[in-house]
Amino acid sequence: MTREDRFTSRIPGVLVPRSLLADPDRFGGRSTGDCLSGDLLIMDGQAVALEASDAPATRMVLPRLTEPHVHLDKCHSIDRMQGVGGDLHAAIMAQRADKATWTEDNIRLRATRGLAELIAAGCGAVRSHVDWGDGEEPDQPPMAWHVLGALAEESRAVLQRAALTGADRMADPDYARRCARRVAHDGAVLGTFVFDQPDRAAGIANCFREADRLGLALDFHVDEGLKPGLDGLEMIADAALETGFEGPVLCGHACSLANQSENDLARITDKLARAGIAVAALPQTNLYLQGRRAGTPDRRGITRVRELQAAGVCVVMGADNVRDAFCPIGRHDPIGVLSLGVLAAHLDPPFGDHLPMITTNARRALGLAPQTVDGAAIGDLLLFDASSTSDLLSGTARPRPLAETIGTRP
Numbered sequence: 171m172t173r174e175d176r177f178t179s180r181i182p183g184v185l186v187p188r189s190l191l192a193d194p195d196r197f198g199g200r201s202t203g204d205c206l207s208g209d210l211l212i213m214d215g216q217a218v219a220l221e222a223s224d225a226p227a228t229r230m231v232l233p234r235l236t237e238p239h240v241h242l243d244k245c246h247s248i249d250r251m252q253g254v255g256g257d258l259h260a261a262i263m264a265q266r267a268d269k270a271t272w273t274e275d276n277i278r279l280r281a282t283r284g285l286a287e288l289i290a291a292g293c294g295a296v297r298s299h300v301d302w303g304d305g306e307e308p309d310q311p312p313m314a315w316h317v318l319g320a321l322a323e324e325s326r327a328v329l330q331r332a333a334l335t336g337a338d339r340m341a342d343p344d345y346a347r348r349c350a351r352r353v354a355h356d357g358a359v360l361g362t363f364v365f366d367q368p369d370r371a372a373g374i375a376n377c378f379r380e381a382d383r384l385g386l387a388l389d390f391h392v393d394e395g396l397k398p399g400l401d402g403l404e405m406i407a408d409a410a411l412e413t414g415f416e417g418p419v420l421c422g423h424a425c426s427l428a429n430q431s432e433n434d435l436a437r438i439t440d441k442l443a444r445a446g447i448a449v450a451a452l453p454q455t456n457l458y459l460q461g462r463r464a465g466t467p468d469r470r471g472i473t474r475v476r477e478l479q480a481a482g483v484c485v486v487m488g489a490d491n492v493r494d495a496f497c498p499i500g501r502h503d504p505i506g507v508l509s510l511g512v513l514a515a516h517l518d519p520p521f522g523d524h525l526p527m528i529t530t531n532a533r534r535a536l537g538l539a540p541q542t543v544d545g546a547a548i549g550d551l552l553l554f555d556a557s558s559t560s561d562l563l564s565g566t567a568r569p570r571p572l573a574e575t576i577g578t579r580p
């Protein structure tokens with residue numbers, strides 16, 4: 171048998187970012203910036219190697235993307251509202267008023283569109299929060315929970331639901347127990363909004379206790395603001411370290427890290443790293459809501475992505491709100507969100523270093539096994555029209571499933 175016969179397919183002229191290979195030194199190909207280039211060799215339905223070739227490399231191979239933080243219950247609701255604009259509090263009030271008029275059909279229509287957009291952008295896994303609203307019984311999910319549950323069953327992508335409760339509600343041990351039991355029953359994630367609630371420490375403690383008891387993943391919206399004194403992120407890290415909780419724990423926003431002195435920042439990021447807590451930077455919504463004042467904003471509201479990464483914290487990036495009261499524009503598109511994050515957080519080249527935030531690290535943060543290109547099933551791989559990682563982040567063309575190109579040996 172010749173070497174060629176061992177391979178069932180060959181895809182000529184592709185690039186693979188080194189950051190998305192488990193073992194780049196053994197994958198073959200030719201070093202091309204922060205990528206390897208060559209012909210991709212497929213054997214038994216898996217990507218096994220690159221072979222250096224003279225074919226021009228104009229397409230890039232990536233594993234399916236992961237969206238770690240969206241709100242499919244709220245998305246695409248902006249046209250239902252009039253004159254929305256303002257800070258986080260104004261957005262919460264506007265969205266609450268609109269939510270009172272939601273119907274099952276309306277939620278399904280909007281969430282289906284949001285999920286379709288994510289899949290078209292290349293997502294294979296998505297976590298959506300669902301407001302677990304005021305006044306409802308702790309073990310009685312809102313209408314949107316059921317709608318997203320049905321979507322999850324039908325979807326080609328993994329769709330995780332996270333119940334978005336408030337730390338004040340979770341401070342009641344009975345509420346926390348009943349809510350967590352329902353979340354566990356539905357195979358979902360326990361989530362909580364932590365801001366400046368007086369009893370937030372009790373709420374956080376109850377989340378960890380219930381998650382530990384029931385084997386749940388945790389997801390916090392935490393310190394979504396730039397006012398001084400927000401301390402939820404460190405409270406969560408302390409709770410994780412004290413309880414020895416094994417996770418996964420994902421903390422979204424953490425805007426107020428921008429307020430911390432160098433010493434405080436070093437202490438908090440060290441605790442997050444030791445606790446294995448991942449942080450989601452959410453540039454779309456933060457840029458719109460944070461740092462509001464009479465004129466043009468001079469603060470960005472993005473968490474300290476670079477310092478967190480330097481401390482060894484797993485940092486991921488998500489779309490958060492798309493066309494709702496929290497962010498009246500935006501896209502369900504991880505490549506587009508990462509591109510915005512590059513500008514907002516000054517993430518310098520090589521851009522391949524940042525791709526794990528929407529792929530391998532994003533999957534880790536959701537408690538899923540990371541997928542790299544080497545050894546991946548072809549059904550888990552995508553082809554983007556891009557000749558470099560800068561080109562990838564600047565392009566708007568949709569990816570194609572790599573499997574569609576198989577079967578045409580040149």
Ligand SMILES: [Zn+2]
Pocket residue numbers: 239240241299391422490491
């Ligand atoms: Zn959110």
